[in-house]
Amino acid sequence: MIAVVVVSSPGWPEVKRAFFDPDRFTGSFPDLARAFLLNVRIFLIAEAIILVTALVVAVMRSLPGPVFFPLRALGVAYADFFRGVPTILVIYLFGFGVPALGIAGIPRSPLVWAVVALVLVYTAYVSEVYRAGIESVHPSQEAAARSLGLTRFQALRHVVLPQAVRRVVPPLLNDFIGLQKDTALVALIGPVEAFRQSQIKVAATFNFTPYLATALLFILLTIPLARLTDWLVARDRRRQLAGRSP
Amino acid sequence: MSELLRIEGLRKSFGREEVLRGIDLALAEHEVVCLIGASGSGKSTLLRCVNLLEPIDEGRIFLKGEELTARGVDVNRLRRRVGIVFQAFNLFPHMSVLRNVTLGPTKALGLPRKAAEERADELLARFGLADKRDEYPDRLSGGQQQRVAIVRALAMRPELLLLDEVTSALDPELVGEVLALIRELAQGGMTMLIATHEMSFARETADRVCFLDGGAILEEGPPDRIFSAPTEARTRRFLQRIVAAGRL
Numbered sequence: 001m002i003a004v005v006v007v008s009s010p011g012w013p014e015v016k017r018a019f020f021d022p023d024r025f026t027g028s029f030p031d032l033a034r035a036f037l038l039n040v041r042i043f044l045i046a047e048a049i050i051l052v053t054a055l056v057v058a059v060m061r062s063l064p065g066p067v068f069f070p071l072r073a074l075g076v077a078y079a080d081f082f083r084g085v086p087t088i089l090v091i092y093l094f095g096f097g098v099p100a101l102g103i104a105g106i107p108r109s110p111l112v113w114a115v116v117a118l119v120l121v122y123t124a125y126v127s128e129v130y131r132a133g134i135e136s137v138h139p140s141q142e143a144a145a146r147s148l149g150l151t152r153f154q155a156l157r158h159v160v161l162p163q164a165v166r167r168v169v170p171p172l173l174n175d176f177i178g179l180q181k182d183t184a185l186v187a188l189i190g191p192v193e194a195f196r197q198s199q200i201k202v203a204a205t206f207n208f209t210p211y212l213a214t215a216l217l218f219i220l221l222t223i224p225l226a227r228l229t230d231w232l233v234a235r236d237r238r239r240q241l242a243g244r245s246p
Numbered sequence: 247m248s249e250l251l252r253i254e255g256l257r258k259s260f261g262r263e264e265v266l267r268g269i270d271l272a273l274a275e276h277e278v279v280c281l282i283g284a285s286g287s288g289k290s291t292l293l294r295c296v297n298l299l300e301p302i303d304e305g306r307i308f309l310k311g312e313e314l315t316a317r318g319v320d321v322n323r324l325r326r327r328v329g330i331v332f333q334a335f336n337l338f339p340h341m342s343v344l345r346n347v348t349l350g351p352t353k354a355l356g357l358p359r360k361a362a363e364e365r366a367d368e369l370l371a372r373f374g375l376a377d378k379r380d381e382y383p384d385r386l387s388g389g390q391q392q393r394v395a396i397v398r399a400l401a402m403r404p405e406l407l408l409l410d411e412v413t414s415a416l417d418p419e420l421v422g423e424v425l426a427l428i429r430e431l432a433q434g435g436m437t438m439l440i441a442t443h444e445m446s447f448a449r450e451t452a453d454r455v456c457f458l459d460g461g462a463i464l465e466e467g468p469p470d471r472i473f474s475a476p477t478e479a480r481t482r483r484f485l486q487r488i489v490a491a492g493r494l
Contacts, residue, residue, distance in 0.1 A: 143299050144336035148350030148402060149326030158349060162340050 017207075024209040028201050032210060035197035036217045039183040042193070046118050046183075047176055053123045058130035059156065075127070082124035088185055091117040095189035114186040122179050129171045133164035170236075173229040177222050184218075194218075249310075250275045250437050251296070251406055256305035258288075258295055265291045267461040269305070273406070273439060278432045280448035280469070281441045283458035284484060289441035290333075292458070293408045296439065297330045309406065326354050329399030330408040333415050335391045337383040343370070343394050344379045347401045355402065362401070369397045373427055389420030393427055400431075407431070409440040445488055449473050457481045 006012060060068075061075035082090065094117040095110040107113070137160050145155035187196035194217055198210035249272055256269040266288045273279055281289045294300045296307060298314060298321050307314045314324050338346050347366040351357040357365070370376050373393055383391055392412055399407060409428065413421040425447050432438065432451050442448055448455055449469045456466040457478070465478045476482050 140332065140334060140336045141338065143294075144332065144338070145349075146322075147297050147299060147325060147328075147330045148398070149322050149354035150350065151322050154353050158353060159338055163338075166340065 019208045019212055021207055021209045024205065024207050025213055028198070028210040029213050031201070032194050032197050032213050032217060035192055036194035036214070038191065038193040039180070039186075039218075040221070042115055042118070042183045042186060043176070043180045046115055046122065046179060049119050050122050050126050050179075053119065054126035055130055055161075057123060057127035058134060059161075061127070061131055062134045079124045079127055082121050083128075085121075087118070087121050087182055088188065090121050091185050091189060093117070094120075095186075110189045111186065111191040114189055114191065118179065118182060118186070122175060122182075125175050125178075126172060129168050129175060130164065132171075133168035134160060136167055137163045167236075170229050170233045173225055173232070177225055177229075180221060180225070181218060248275055249273070250277070251439070252308040253292075253296070254306045254308075256292070256295060256307065257303045258291055258300060259303055265461050266295070266302075269461075269463060271456065271463065271466075273437060275437055276435045277453050278436075278438045278440065278451055279454045279456060280452035281439065281456050281458055282443070282445065282448060282472075282484075287458040288461040289458055290410050293330060293410045293439065293441055296406075297328050297408055298325060299330070322354065326350075326402055327404055328406045328408065329402055329404035330410065331392070331395050331399050331412050333411040335383070335388075335395045335415070337391055337395055337398070339383050342380050342382055343375065343386075346383070346394060347398045350398065350402045366397070366401055369400055370394075373397055387420060388416045389423045392416065392420075392424050396424075396427060396431075405437065407436055407438045409438060409442070411441050411443060413442070413444055443488075445473070445485075457484065459484070 009015075057075050057078060060071045061079070063071055091114050094113040098106070098113045098116075099108040099110060102108075141159055141163065142155050145159040146152070150158070183193060184195040187193050187199070190196075192200070194214045198214040201210040202208055251271075251273040253269055253271045256266050257264065258266040269288075269292060271279070281292065283289055291300060295302050296314075302315060305315070309324065309327060312324075313319070314321075338349070341349065344363065344366055347369065348359070348362040351362040351365060352359055355362075367376065367379065370379055373396070375390065375393055375397065378386060378390060378394070383394070386394065392415075396409075396412070412428070413424050416424065421444070425444065428438070428440070428447075429451055440448070440452070452469050454466060455469045455472040456463045457472065457476070457480075458464065459480050465472065465476060465481045472481065473485065476485060
């Protein structure tokens with residue numbers, strides 16, 4: 001129905017020519033795919049770092065007692081700030097701001113600082129996911145571990161976190177899908193990744209087909225992760241059902 | 247017989263509610279003491295305090311003369327000497343039976359994996375769980391899970407075992423296998439402090455029975471005397487309710 005409306009619209013021949021030009025599609029695809037490798041590198045590096053940093057922030061926020069109040073407060077402030085500020089602003093601030101400081105010994109590439117910005121923003125999101133997981137593990141589990149003489153850290157490491165992480169894999173992967181898309185924002189401070197490459201091609205030809213090709217690249221990458229998430233959710237549900245039956 | 251556990255003037259409040267109002271209790275080595283009393287009388291809290299799972303407000307607890315409640319003691323080291331088994335089993339669901347049992351010995355005692363597994367296999371075999379060693383807890387019946395939980399505590403070779411209403415979450419037909427195991431431990435000389443609603447079990451297994459009421463030990467003595475000739479009116483009323491409910 002929508003397809004019919006679109007195809008029969010007065011502007012369709014024009015749009016078709018501007019967005020769905022098969023020659024330009026195949027012509028621009030190799031360059032875009034090459035540029036897309038930068039997106040892949042960015043999110044692979046960012047994801048590996050985020051998995052660790054987010055866990056550290058989440059554990060900081062879960063520490064009990066008045067002794068750890070400063071750490072908890074720090075964790076809360078961090079998560080509030082980086083979830084509150086638009087990602088694009090954080091990338092601008094770090095990508096342009098930090099190299100401009102001219103401090104000796106730190107990288108001056110905007111790309112590096114853009115990745116740092118993505119890591120900081122997504123660490124805030126993913127730490128909330130981890131934290132929900134940690135809180136979903138019943139306190140009696142920690143009590144059982146501590147009663148065996150395990151230290152607080154050992155109980156966390158061997159009993160609480162393995163259960164917490166297992167429960168949050170689906171929402172965590174969901175955040176990573178968001179991160180993969182947001183690697184396109186890095187283009188706004190200079191590095192030529194797929195989106196930037198498509199802009200260059202569009203500017204040269206006044207044809208929008210490269211945008212479509214780039215969209216396709218992102219989708220091709222997201223679908224496997226989305227299906228993996230679905231599969232993990234389904235598997236967990238099956239397991240829970242199996243566990244409940246006698 | 248030498249003294250293993252001594253509790254002096256133990257007090258504990260949750261917010262405004264005082265759950266333990268000055269408990270004095272001593273256990274000799276190889277002694278089995280059952281704590282009876284209505285729900286909310288403080289039995290579970292008392293056990294959790296002895297295992298230092300709850301910070302206490304007042305009083306002192308000694309294990310073989312060493313004060314557990316002193317400032318600056320290493321609670322992890324002391325907890326290794328006292329085992330506790332919970333009403334809801336609290337097995338680690340992400341670990342096999344074997345890993346559940348070896349976690350404490352390997353991580354807290356620093357035993358090599360092989361030695362810990364030998365110790366676990368020996369205990370599992372002794373309590374009829376050898377064929378379950380590689381199963382996960384959710385594949386076991388409640389009675390099997392609770393037996394594994396007891397084995398997990400025993401693998402630490404504790405000097406004292408605390409049992410917190412370990413049969414209360416079980417289907418009636420599964421209670422027997424767990425009680426049989428505890429009886430066997432009692433015969434083997436394990437010192438135990440047991441909170442229980444199983445009055446006939448307490449009567450035949452305990453060396454001494456303490457009746458808790460409102461966070462204090464109202465009456466204590468040999469089981470025969472407590473069950474057949476209680477001196478306190480409240481003990482009598484409690485036992486009458488138990489009899490009326492068909493549990494004795």
